[in-house]
Amino acid sequence: xxxxxxxxxxxxxxxxxxxxxxxxxxxxxxxxxxxxxxxxxxxxxxxxxxxxxxxxxxxxxxxxxxxxxxxxxxxxxxxxxxxxxxxxxxxxxxxxxxxxxxxxxxxxxxxxxxxxxxxxxxxxxxxxxxxxxxxxxxxxxxxxxxxxxxxxxxxxxxxxxxxxxxxxxxxxxxxxxxxxxxxxxxxxxxxxxxxxxxxxxxxxxxxxxxxxxxxxxxxxxxxxxxxxxxxxxxxxxxxxxxxxxxxxxxxxxxxxxxxxxxxxxxxxxxxxxxxxxxxxxxxxxxxxxxxxxxxxxxxxxxxxxxxxxxxxxxxxxxxxxxxxxxxxxxxxxxxxxxxxxxxxxxxxxxxxxxxxxxxxxxxxxxxxxxxxxxxxxxxxxxxxxxxxxxxxxxxxxxxxxxxxxxxxxxxxxxxxxxxxxxxxxxxxxxxxxxxxxxxxxxxxxxxxxxxxxxxxxxxxxxxxxxxxxxxxxxxxxxxxxxxxxxxxxxxxxxxxxxxxxxxxxxxxxxxxxxxxxxxxxxxxxxxxxxxxxxxxxxxxxxxxxxxxxxxxxxxxxxxxxxxxxxxxxxxxxxxxxxxxxxxxxxxxxxxxxxxxxxxxxxxxxxxxxxxxxxxxxxxxxxxxxxxxxxxxxxxxxxxxxxxxxxxxxxx
Numbered sequence: 001x002x003x004x005x006x007x008x009x010x011x012x013x014x015x016x017x018x019x020x021x022x023x024x025x026x027x028x029x030x031x032x033x034x035x036x037x038x039x040x041x042x043x044x045x046x047x048x049x050x051x052x053x054x055x056x057x058x059x060x061x062x063x064x065x066x067x068x069x070x071x072x073x074x075x076x077x078x079x080x081x082x083x084x085x086x087x088x089x090x091x092x093x094x095x096x097x098x099x100x101x102x103x104x105x106x107x108x109x110x111x112x113x114x115x116x117x118x119x120x121x122x123x124x125x126x127x128x129x130x131x132x133x134x135x136x137x138x139x140x141x142x143x144x145x146x147x148x149x150x151x152x153x154x155x156x157x158x159x160x161x162x163x164x165x166x167x168x169x170x171x172x173x174x175x176x177x178x179x180x181x182x183x184x185x186x187x188x189x190x191x192x193x194x195x196x197x198x199x200x201x202x203x204x205x206x207x208x209x210x211x212x213x214x215x216x217x218x219x220x221x222x223x224x225x226x227x228x229x230x231x232x233x234x235x236x237x238x239x240x241x242x243x244x245x246x247x248x249x250x251x252x253x254x255x256x257x258x259x260x261x262x263x264x265x266x267x268x269x270x271x272x273x274x275x276x277x278x279x280x281x282x283x284x285x286x287x288x289x290x291x292x293x294x295x296x297x298x299x300x301x302x303x304x305x306x307x308x309x310x311x312x313x314x315x316x317x318x319x320x321x322x323x324x325x326x327x328x329x330x331x332x333x334x335x336x337x338x339x340x341x342x343x344x345x346x347x348x349x350x351x352x353x354x355x356x357x358x359x360x361x362x363x364x365x366x367x368x369x370x371x372x373x374x375x376x377x378x379x380x381x382x383x384x385x386x387x388x389x390x391x392x393x394x395x396x397x398x399x400x401x402x403x404x405x406x407x408x409x410x411x412x413x414x415x416x417x418x419x420x421x422x423x424x425x426x427x428x429x430x431x432x433x434x435x436x437x438x439x440x441x442x443x444x445x446x447x448x449x450x451x452x453x454x455x456x457x458x459x460x461x462x463x464x465x466x467x468x469x470x471x472x473x474x475x476x477x478x479x480x481x482x483x484x485x486x487x488x489x490x491x492x493x494x495x496x497x498x499x500x501x502x503x504x505x506x507x508x509x510x511x512x513x514x515x516x517x518x519x520x521x522x523x524x525x526x527x528x529x530x531x532x533x534x535x536x537x538x539x540x541x542x543x544x545x546x547x548x549x550x551x552x553x554x555x556x557x558x559x560x561x562x563x564x565x566x567x568x569x570x571x572x573x574x575x576x577x578x579x580x581x582x583x584x585x586x587x588x589x590x591x592x593x594x595x596x597x598x599x600x601x602x603x604x605x606x607x608x609x610x611x612x613x614x615x616x617x618x619x620x621x622x623x624x625x626x627x628x629x630x631x632x633x634x635x636x637x638x639x640x641x642x643x644x645x646x647x648x649x650x651x
Contacts, residue, residue, distance in 0.1 A: 004049060007038040011053045015144055016233050050120045051149035055141055064194070065134035068125045070113055071157050071589060072213035075130060077271065078289040081297050083250070089272070089294045090246045096282040096292075099274045101243040102222040103252035104209060105260070106269035106295050109163035110188040112136070112206060114146060116156040121148045126191065129424065139191050142200035146208070147233035153618070154215035154582060158234060160208035162187045165264045168203050182334055183266040207265070208234040215588055216581060216620055222275045237265070242275065253296050260298070269297040281607070287500055302361045303336070304374055305329040307354050310341070310383050312390045312403075316416035316494055320386070320396070320403040322347060324358075324370055331362045339368040345401025346370075347383050355379035408546070409447050411438075417494055421449050425500055426492035427481040431474050439463060449492075450553035452478055482558045486513065489561040493551075495541045497534035505530070506538075511563050513551060517542045571646030572600030577612045578626070581619030583636050591639075598646050606631065614639045 014031050017023050035053065042048045048055070080086050093099050111127040124140030125133035140146075143162075150156070164172075164187045172186075173179040180186040180202075190202040211225045219225045223242060230236055241252040249272055256270045274280050274292040283291040309325040322341040329336050339360045341347050350372050352358060357375040362368040386403070388396060394407035405413060418437035422429035429452070440446035444459055455478070460471045484492075487507035491500055498506070505527060510516040516538075524535035541547050577600045579591055586594070591614070592602045603610055606625045613626040613633045626633050634642070 001045075001047070004038065004041050004045070004047065007034055007041070008049050008052050011035060011038065012051060012147065012149075015053060016147070051147070053148075055148060065136065065192070067128075067132050068123065068135045069132050070125065070130075070212070071115070071155065073130050074111065074113060074127045074133075074159065074212060075285060075290050076288060077293055077295040078286075079269075079295050079297050086250070086272075086294070086296060087246070090249075092283065092291060093274055093279070096274075097279050099276055099279040101249050102226075102273050102275045103241045103243055103249055103256070104271045104273070105237055105239060105256055105263075105265075105267045106271045106297075107161040107163055107207060107237075108184045108266040108268045109161040109204075110184075110191050112140065112160055112162050112191065113212060114140070114158050114160070114206075116150055116152070116158075119150050119153045121146070121150075134192070136191050138196045139193065139199040140206075142196050143204055143206055145205040145235035150232040152214075152218075152228075152232060155588060156214055157212035158208055158229060159210040159212045160206040160234070162191050162204050162206050163265050164190065164202060164204050166266065167264050172202060185334075205235065207237045209236065209271075216618065217277075217622065218620065220277045222273050257298055269295050271295050278607075281603075287504070301331055302359055302371070303329045303331045304357055304359055305336070306357050307352060307370075310347075310354060312386055314389065314391055314405050314410055314412040316413055316420055317496060318405040318408075318410065318413050319343075320389075320405065322383070324352070326358070326360065329360070331360070331368065334362070336360065336362060336368050339370045341370055343401045344385060344398070344403050353380040353382055355381060411441055414447055415441055418446065418449070418452070420494050421492045422452070422481075423492075426488055427484055428477075428488070429474075429481050430477040431470070432477065436474075448550055448553070450550060450557055453482075453554070453557035453559070482560060484559065484561055486511070486561040486563045489513065489559070490516065493541070493547075496537035497531075498538065502530065502534065507563055513555075513561055517548065517551075570598030570600075571642055571648075572598040572612075575600040575612045576603055576610050577601065577614060578603050578606050578610050578622055579614050579616070580622035580626075581616030583614075583616040583639075585636065585640065594643060594648060598643070598648060 011031065011034055014024070014026055014034075017025050038052065039054055042052070042054060080089060093101075113125050113127065113133065114121060115123040115125070122137075123135060124137045125135055127133050146160075164183045166183055169180060169183050169186055180189070186202060187204050190199045190204045193199055208229050209226070210222075211219060211228065219228050223240075226236060226240055241248075241255075243249045243252055253270045253272075256267075260267045272294050274283065280290070280292040285291060306327040307324050308327060311323050311325065312320045313323055314320055321343065324339045324341055326337060326339055339358075341350075341352060346352075350370065352370060352373055353376060355377055356373050357377070359371045359374050360368045361371050386396065388394060389405040389407060389410060391412055392405065392407050392410040394405055394410060396403050397406055398404075407413075415434060415437045418440065419432075419434040421427055422432035422437070432452075437446075440452075440455075443463055444451075444455065446452065446455070455475075457471055457475065460466050460474065461468075466474075485507070487500075487504040490498065490506055490513070491503040506516055509527060510519060519538065519542075521532070521535045521539050524530045524538055525532055530538075572595050575595075577595050579588060579602065583591055595602055600612075606613065606622050606629065608629070610626065610629075610631050613623065613631055614636070615623050615626075615633055616636050623633065
C-alpha cells in the first residue's frame with residue numbers, strides 16, 4: 001500500500017505540472033512507466049485509492065444523465081453592454097458599503113460544478129436550472145485539469161467553465177469524421193455526451209473561477225477564493241485584476257477586450273464581482289442574479305449576408321414576428337441561417353427587402369438581429385405585410401409597429417401559452433413540454449389551461465408514445481400542480497408585462513386572485529415595479545370575460561393558489577443562525593431546512609445580527625468570531641435537544 005500511495009502522489013504531482021501548470025518535469029515515457037506500475041498493483045491487490053489517476057479513464061457509455069441537486073444555487077449573471085448600465089451597478093454597490101472589484105475573463109463554454117467530501121472528489125454536475133443539474137461525473141473524470149483529492153476536508157462545491165481551446169479544436173477537426181463548428185458547442189457536447197470516450201477525445205479542460213459552497217468558510221473574498229483554488233490544484237486562467245475604483249474596472253474591461261482575440265480560449269465578455277463577501281451579503285440576490293456581480297458583454301460580431309425569404313411566427317400573445325431566412329454566413333463561431341426583424345415597424349424603418357444585402361449581428365445565444373440594409377440589388381423586392389394570420393387565416397390588427405392575430409385559438413399561440421402555463425416557475429407540470437402542448441392541441445382538442453385538468457387516463461392512452469408509466473406520471477404532475485403558490489399562478493396566466501418578479505410583488509400586495517382581479521390601475525401603478533403599460537395590461541386581462549371565466553374553471557377544477565403567510569413559527573423563531581463545522585447527524589442543507597421550518601433564518605457568515613451559532617466538529621473562524629462578539633454558541637447535541645423541545649425529531 002505504501003508503494004501504491006507513493007505512485008498515486010507522484011503521478012498526480014506530474015499531472016498537475018503538465019495539465020494545470022503547463023510545466024512538465026518528466027518525459028511522457030516515465031509517466032507511462034509509473035502509470036503502468038500502478039495499474040498492475042491495483043490489479044494484484046484489488047484496491048484503488050480514491051485519488052488514483054486510473055479513475056480518470058472513462059467508463060462505459062451511460063443510458064441517461066441522473067439529476068442532482070446542488071448544495072448551493074448556481075446563479076446566472078445579469079448583463080451590461082453600456083457604460084451607463086455599469087455605472088448603475090457601481091451605484092448599487094456603493095450603497096452597500098466600501099468595496100473593491102475583481103475583473104475576470106468571461107469564458108464561453110459550459111458551466112460545471114464539482115463536489116468534494118472529506119477531501120475527495122465525489123461528483124460533477126452541469127449547472128442545469130441553477131438548482132438541479134445533470135450528473136456528468138463519468139465525463140468529468142476524463143478531464144485532467146482538476147484534482148481528485150484536496151487538503152480541504154469539509155464539504156466543497158467549486159465552479160468552473162468547461163472549454164475547448166481553439167488550437168485543440170482546430171487539431172481535432174483535422175481528422176474528425178464530423179468537424180465541430182465552434183468551441184462552445186464542442187465543449188458542451190463533450191460534457192453532455194453519454195459516452196465518456198467522446199468527452200476524452202475532444203480534450204476539454206475546466207477553468208475554475210469560484211467557490212460555490214464551503215461547509216467551513218475559510219475564504220472571505222474573491223481574491224482569497226482564487227488563491228484557495230490555485231493552492232488546492234484547480235486550474236484557473238490566471239488572469240484576474242483587483243480594482244479599487246470604477247475607473248480601474250473600465251480599464252480592466254478594455255484590456256480584456258483588446259487581449260481576448262489573442263488568447264486560445266473563446267471569451268465574450270468580462271465578469272465584474274464585488275471582492276468582499278461581507279459586502280456581497282448586504283447586497284444579496286434577485287430572483288435570477290446576484291446583485292454583487294455583473295457580466296459586461298462585448299460588442300457582438302457582425303457580418304453581411306443576403307435576405308432570401310421572410311416568414312412570420314405567432315407568439316403566445318398573438319403578436320407576429322418576422323423571421324428572415326438569410327444566405328448562410330459564419331458569425332461568432334456559428335453558421336447563421338436566420339435572423340429576427342422584430343416587427344413590421346422594424347422592416348419599414350430599416351428598409352429591409354428580399355434579395356437585399358443586410359448587416360446582421362449575433363449576440364449571446366439569441367437569434368441574430370438584422371441591423372440595417374447595406375445594398376439593394378436588382379433582385380430586391382419589398383416584404384409584403386401579411387393580410388391574414390399565416391397559421392389560421394384570421395384577421396390581423398395593426399397596433400403601432402406590431403401585427404396581432406385576433407384568433408385566441410390560433411394553434412402556435414395556444415401551444416406557446418400552454419407550454420408557458422406548465423413550465424418551471426409557473427404551474428410546474430413535470431413532463432409537459434412544448435411538444436406535448438402541440439400534441440394536446442392536435443389530438444385532444446386542448447384549447448385552454450382548464451382543459452389540462454379535464455384530461456384523463458383514457459384520453460392520454462390514445463396518444464402515441466404515452467405508455468402506462470408516462471400517463472401515470474403526467475396525471476400525477478397535473479394533480480400536484482393544483483396546489484400552487486399565488487405568484488406562480490399569476491405568472492402562469494401569461495399576463496402581458498408580468499414576469500416572475502412582478503408576479504411575486506402582486507401576490508404579496510393583493511394576497512388572492514380575486515383581489516388582483518378587482519385591482520385598479522391606480523393601485524397597480526402605486527407599486528414600485530409596476531408601470532402604466534403593465535398596469536393597463538393587468539386591468540385589461542381581468543376585464544376580459546373569457547379570461548375571468550377561465551380562471552373560474554381553473555378554480556372549479558381544484559386549482560388552489562395560496563400565499564405563504566410570513567415566516568414559520570417554532571423553536572428558532574427570531575433567531576439568526578450560522579452553521580459552522582461538520583455535523584454528524586445532518587447534512588448542512590438538512591440542518592438549514594430544519595431551522596427555517598422552525599422559524600429561524602440561516603446566515604452564511606457571522607455578523608452583528610447573528611443570534612445563534614451551531615458549531616460542529618472542526619469549527620474554525622466563524623466560531624472564533626461568534627465568541628469574540630459574545631454570540632450564543634451551541635454544539636450538535638444541544639442543537640438536537642432544541643429540535644426535540646420544539647417537537648422535531650432528529651435523524
